[in-house]
Amino acid sequence: MAPRTDFPPVRACLFDMDGLLLDTEDIYTLCVNELLRKHKKEKAPLPWSIKAQLQGRPGPAALDIFHNWAELPISREQYKEEYYALQAQKFKHTTALPGVKELLQKLGSTRYWDLKKDDEWPAPKPHRVHIALATSSHEANFRMKTNHIQELFSVFETHRRVLGDDPRIPEGRGKPLPDIYLIALKTINDSLPEGEEPITPEECLVFEDSIPGVEAGRRAGMRVIWCPHPMLKQEVDKTNGTKLVLAGLLNQAQIEKEKAEKKKAQAGLTNGTVEANTDGTADIEKTTESENDKPGEIDDGWAEYLPSLLCFPYERYGIQIPDAVVNEEPSMVETAKIDEGEVLQAVQTEVADN
Template identity: 55%
Template sequence: MAPRTDFPPVRACLFDMDGLIIDTEDIYTVCVNLLLRKYGRPDMPWEVKAKLQGRPGPSATKLLMEWAQLPITVEEYARELYALHSVHFPTTQPLPGMVKLLSDLDRTRVYEVDQENGNPNTNKPHRVHIALATSSHESNFKLKTAHLQDVFSVFETHRRVLGDDKRIEPGRGKPLPDIFLLALKTINESLPAGERPIAPEECLVFEDSVPGVEAGRRAGMRVVWCPHPMLKKVFEGREAEVLAGHIGEAGDVDVHQLGEIDDGWADYYESMVDFPYEKYGITIPPAEVSAEGGVTV
C-alpha cells in the first residue's frame, strides 16, 4: 500500500522511558544476569530480553521466570532484583539527543492558542504537549530518576503515567494501547482554555521496545522506534513488521487496531540526535526564546 502522507501536524508527544530517555536497558541486563549466575543459570539472551522490554514489571517477571526456571519464588526473585536495582539504577544517564529533544519540545509552550476560533492554527507554529508513559512502577521510577530531576521536570506530574497507575486495569499494560490512551487523556484534561482536544492521530509515540511500538500503533497513534542496537539485530529483516505492530505481542485484537506494512505511520531512528521536527509539522522556537514567556505567531 502507498504510505500515508497527509498526516496532521503532531500536537502531542508521548514518551516511554527505559531505553528511550535513559540508558536503563543495559543496567537491567546486568542486574538480571547477576541474579541468574547466582543460581547457576545462563545469561539472558536478547531474544528473551526483547519479550520483556516495555512490559509492566509483573508481566516481564512472569516471562523471565518461565524461561529461567529459577529455584526461587517470584517474590524472592523480585526482592533480590530490586536490591540490585537499588545499587545500579542511580547511575542512569540520558541517552544521546534526549535532553535536547525534551527541552526543544518543552519550549514550544511559548506558542499561544489562536483564541479567535478556539483552535490552534495548524498553519502556524503551535505548542506540542508532552506526557510520560512508562511501564516502570513508582518505586523503580524514583530509583531511576531521582538524580535526573532537571531532565524529567519537563513532564508535569499529572502527565506522568506509570506502570502501576491505578487507572490502568491490571493486565492491560503494553503491548495493549491503554497506557498511551491514558497519557493522551491526561493531556486533553489539562489543555489551556480554548484549545481543542488532541486526536490519537495527532500524537507521536516515542518507543524503544517492540511491545511499546505495538501499543502505540494499537492506540491509533504515529510511532517513532529507536531501539537498542542489539534489539534491532534481533528483528533484523522484520523492521517493517515491527513498525506496523505486526509482531503479534498482544494476541488477538480488533482488526481496526492493526497497522499495515509500510503505511507511513511509524519510523525507525538510530538515535534521537538531530530529530527531524519538520517531518512531523513541529516548529521549535529559537534557542534564546524562554518557555516562560508566551509569544503570539
C-alpha cells in the same frame, strides 16, 4: 501498500522511559546476569532473544516470561528481593540517552507559541507541542531512576505522567495493548488551555524503544518512532522483522507461528485430525484480541525507525521549534520556573510521605 503521507501536524508527543529516555536497559541486563551467574550459570548471559520479550511489558508479565525461561532454583519471591536490591544500587546512576535532553528542551520551548496573541503571528500560527510520559515502570522504580535527575523530567507535568501501576490502567491491559497511551493523551486533553481543540490520536507521536511499546502506540491509532537498543535492532534484523515491528505486527506474527506449530504437533498426535485444546490453557491467539484496538499494516507510513534521538527531524512531523534565544525571554524563564517548581514539590512531598 502506499504509505500515508497526509498526516496532520503532531500536537502531542508521548514518551516511554526505560531504554528510550534513560539508559536503564543495560542496567536491567547487568542485574539479571548477576543473578543468573549466581543461581543458574548455564543460562548466563541473558540472550537478546529473551530480553526482547521482556522490554516494555508490565513487571508481572515480564517476570512470568523470564521465569518460564530461566527455571531458577529459587522462588520468585527470593528472585524479586535480590533483583530489586540490585536495582536500588544501580538505578542511582541512570543517565539520559543521546539526544534526549535536547529533544525534551526543544519540545518544551514550543510553549513560546502560546505566549503571544494569535494576531502577533503570521498565518498559520506555529503550535505548541504537549508532552506526556507513559512508562510501564511502577512508581517506586520511577523514583529510583529519576530522583537524581529531576530536572530532566521537570518537563513532564506531574498530572501528565502515567506509570505502570496507575489505577486508570485496567488489570491486564499493559503494553502491548494501547490503554497507557490513550490515558496519556487524555491527561493532556483534560488540561489543555481554554479554547484549544482536543488532540486526536493521529496528532500524537509515540516514542518507543520496545516492540510491545510500538504495538501499543499503533493500537492506539498513533504515529510511532521506534528507537531501539542496537542489540534489539540486531535481533530483529535476523528475521527481517523491522517492517513487522513498525506495523505493530511482530507479536502477532510470532503468535501465528506458534499456533501453526501447535496445530502441527496436535495433528501428529491425532493422525492428522486437530482436536480442540483440552490442556486447560488459554488459546495463544487470544492474547492479542481486543474490541477496538487493532495494529497497523506493513508500510502504511505510520511508524519510523530512528537509530537515536539525535538531530530529530521536527519538520517531518509538522513541529516548529522557536529559536533558542526565546528561552532567555522573561516570560519563558518565569514559566519554566513555575513548571519545575510544581514537579519538584510533588516529588519531594511523595518522598516525605514514605
